[in-house]
Amino acid sequence: MTTTSFDLYPVGRVARVREAAAAAGLDALLLTPGPDLRYVTGYDALPLERLTCLAVPAEGEPFLVVPRLELPAAQASPAARLGVEFVAWDETDDPYALVARRLGPVATVGLADRMWAMQSLRLRAAMPGAEQVLAGTALRGLRMRKSEAEVAALREAGAAIDAVHAQVPGFLKAGRTEREVGRDIAEAIVATGHATVDFVIVGSGPNGASPHHELSDRVIQAGEPVVVDIGGQMPSGYCSDSTRTYSVGEPPADFAAYYEVLRRAQEAACDAVRPGVSCESIDAVAREVITEAGFGDRFIHRTGHGIGLEAHEEPYIVAGNAEPLAPGFAFSIEPGIYLPGRHGARIEDIVVCGESGGERLNLRPRELVVV
Template sequence: MTDGTPAPAPFTAADFAVRLKRAAQAADAADLTGLLLTPGPDLLYLTGYAPVAITERITMLVVPVEGDPTMIVPKLERPDAEASSGASVFGLTDWTDGSDPYHATAGLLGPGRYALSDSAWAMHLLGLQEQLPDTSYVSMTTALPMLRAIKDDDELERLAAAGAAADEAYREILKVRFAGRSETDIGHELAQLLRGFGHSQVDFTVVGSGPNGANPHHEMGDRIIEHGDMVVLDFGGLKHGYGSDTTRTVHVGEPTDEEREVHEIVRRAQQAGFEAVRPGAECQEVDRAARAVIADAGYGEYFIHRVGHGIGLTTHEPPYMVEGERQPMQPGMCFSIEPGIYLPGRFGVRIEDIVTVTADGGRRLNRTPHEMAIVG
């Protein structure tokens, strides 16, 4: 079971060189001395290097505003760093067990203000602060929230492929029987379908049936799905290194008039959020548009989360579509639009697509119908 499409060509050293140059320019514009990247999505984005495991041993890429980027790694991991696809675009040094890694890392830095990967270990930050009292640090998301937000054509191709694979998984799951089976059973089938359609990693499979659907992050449990249940299905992961994330809400057997009404309100809210997508508009406008539909229908208190989040190398990253986020939308941004209504003790409804900003609006990367599907 596959989508039959060939894998995209891998990113090259030239791609990473462009990204590193752009990152240094962004750091300069933000009045930073440089960037400090530890294992995680930022390091992968800028170098193509993903250590086998994130451990207590420090690995750090130093990207100065002026000068060449250099990565320091544990000596035992140097061969892996040298073999990474971006190895030719950064200098490489190492440290050995038993030596002081923070003293070695400090030699790559000067006094100043640095942005540090959000995923950096506190022990590494504290070690650097002890060695370099004249430095200060700010989180990468605070300083450069848009570092990875604008996707190029190759990234958009990967995100579209991930979205299409998630759509295929949804189409297939509608063919199975829900009633009499546990949420966990359905969740495991969803995960298998995602892998079957090319996902290398499954990050989550939310299966919230009946009252469990009123908890947006319920994931799945032992509850047996019953005839008459509303079931929230929210699932995603990584394909070709980029994320998928989609939600549809199905019903086991015929729904009540109230259930149909609530589902329709959420559908209209999702559409309103999508119609608010356009270059130059603030991210918060997407949240406002979707939220207004739900509030006007009398369910405002039951919409209890932001309307969306960015997606790329991870399934949650900037930008965030939430009140107060004044970052203007730009072509190439990709994010979810996922309004919901959650009635405690009864049921929940959520509909989610990944959307990318285009030159004149938005484009959905999920194409399955928004209408409520009836399952057995």
């Protein structure tokens, strides 16, 4: 089933956002182009120096301030059916003063978490008496708990990136560079239905020990493990992210041994997902398996991150985050083991917390693939 904007951006969401703003003690939310604005309205506005800003007062009607030349795009977006007033401004207008005037006196405003500093500072100048806090104060609970339509969109994204991983063994050959393989993968990401390519990591040999390795001209050698971490954004706006580790020919014996440890750690963490379990406890499950095998100091990052309209968002699966999982939470489980100067491995699936357990959205085999 293909999700639609009616499913992903329901008319009632604006009202729920207004209630969340009031519950957080905010007089209004001010959302500029980015994931917060898209979550509330479905409008994937261009991030420009010209201000586009959705104002959602805790009391009163929301309105969207938009440059006149961007008005047709806003009217063509899902925001047009939400009952939000569009307020167009002209090139000689001051849109920040317009927002302040229309909003009226406010004590505290929540700014989109990814608002440009330039916009934040100009809004502060236009509303000098208003305290500025992050809109995430109000939005985090809504955005973390995905609706059925959002989970369906993430399933589509998971299936699309799985289709790319199915092609990766055909791209990996000794004598090819990481960059050449990465180019093929990027083309496949778009060909499988993604609107954009977010990232392509191809870490061969010692480069696999760097979790966020950039593509390089290093030539892949026979017998080397290769970490492939890839993701993109679907037309729905929802993201994919999945990692598999491959070996070009038979890998070193020590690598094969710790890869099996990693596989068990990832499986144990996925199996531990259920409502009420804390985010940090999922991290602890994966970390315990790896630590008991003697590789604790080689697992150098958190176990996972939330995913939705952003590739990285809340909740974070990390020590110190006592947030209990709830149905609809979607996040990665991606433990890794890294031996600097030699090789590394990571296995990553997106998992959604259901009513009684977790659902993996990535279904490619997790055993080491030898090509």
